[in-house]
Amino acid sequence: MKSILFGILLPFAGTTLGAACVFFMRKRMGEKLQKTLAGFAGGVMVAASVWSLLIPAMDMSDDLGKLAFIPAVTGFVLGILFLLGLDSLIPHLHVNEEKPEGVKSHLKKTTMLVLAVTLHNIPEGMAVGVVFAGMQSMEGNITLMNALALSIGIAIQNFPEGAIISMPLHVNGMGKGMAFAYGTLSGVVEPLGALITLWLSAYLVPIMPYLLSFAAGAMMYVVVEELIPETSQGKHTNWGTIGFALGFSVMMMMDVALG
Numbered sequence: 001m002k003s004i005l006f007g008i009l010l011p012f013a014g015t016t017l018g019a020a021c022v023f024f025m026r027k028r029m030g031e032k033l034q035k036t037l038a039g040f041a042g043g044v045m046v047a048a049s050v051w052s053l054l055i056p057a058m059d060m061s062d063d064l065g066k067l068a069f070i071p072a073v074t075g076f077v078l079g080i081l082f083l084l085g086l087d088s089l090i091p092h093l094h095v096n097e098e099k100p101e102g103v104k105s106h107l108k109k110t111t112m113l114v115l116a117v118t119l120h121n122i123p124e125g126m127a128v129g130v131v132f133a134g135m136q137s138m139e140g141n142i143t144l145m146n147a148l149a150l151s152i153g154i155a156i157q158n159f160p161e162g163a164i165i166s167m168p169l170h171v172n173g174m175g176k177g178m179a180f181a182y183g184t185l186s187g188v189v190e191p192l193g194a195l196i197t198l199w200l201s202a203y204l205v206p207i208m209p210y211l212l213s214f215a216a217g218a219m220m221y222v223v224v225e226e227l228i229p230e231t232s233q234g235k236h237t238n239w240g241t242i243g244f245a246l247g248f249s250v251m252m253m254m255d256v257a258l259g
Contacts, residue, residue, distance in 0.1 A: 079217025
């Protein structure tokens, strides 16, 4: 149980440590660094979607033979549609953007910035919770080390996300303590989502392959809709590509080596 709790809290710790950068870094994060970190986060999420979520989902469906892809494809598409719905409904504003997305609202800019990062974190929290639930169910050969590899990978990519939300808030006039609090708050949804998934895990075992691939689809939506466009616009796009390659390689190595 302690290992599971540790694994669930790791991604949140990554966000918190990243948000704490506001106390140590005085200047705005450079464009090259932002693109590199966004690319890195995208690489981690793509690799995690494949090795930690989609492959185990298909392993769990071995009894379907050549149709073992059906739960994975179904869950994957539903995950994308789920994030598409949230993206369309929840008002949010991405860093370095002026026009908010989602339904019209009178929320403050700072609130919508936090909501944008929170949208990123929803599928990550789901992914961690589902993988640990799969480990508990003894389905699909998901081991503790597989689950921890996913948690560590997401924690690593959450570090820059925490910094990317807290530092611009401080640069725009918010106090360091409040900017840190907002950055940390954006990551709260991850352990909450993971805990809820674990709490329901006893009832979710029959649809575990669908849930794993659902989380993969939700994560891939974030990568394609937001992270890749963020790294491919303007100058220094090659830094985003390098970051993606590094993130993908790191997550792939951890998942295989620790698994």
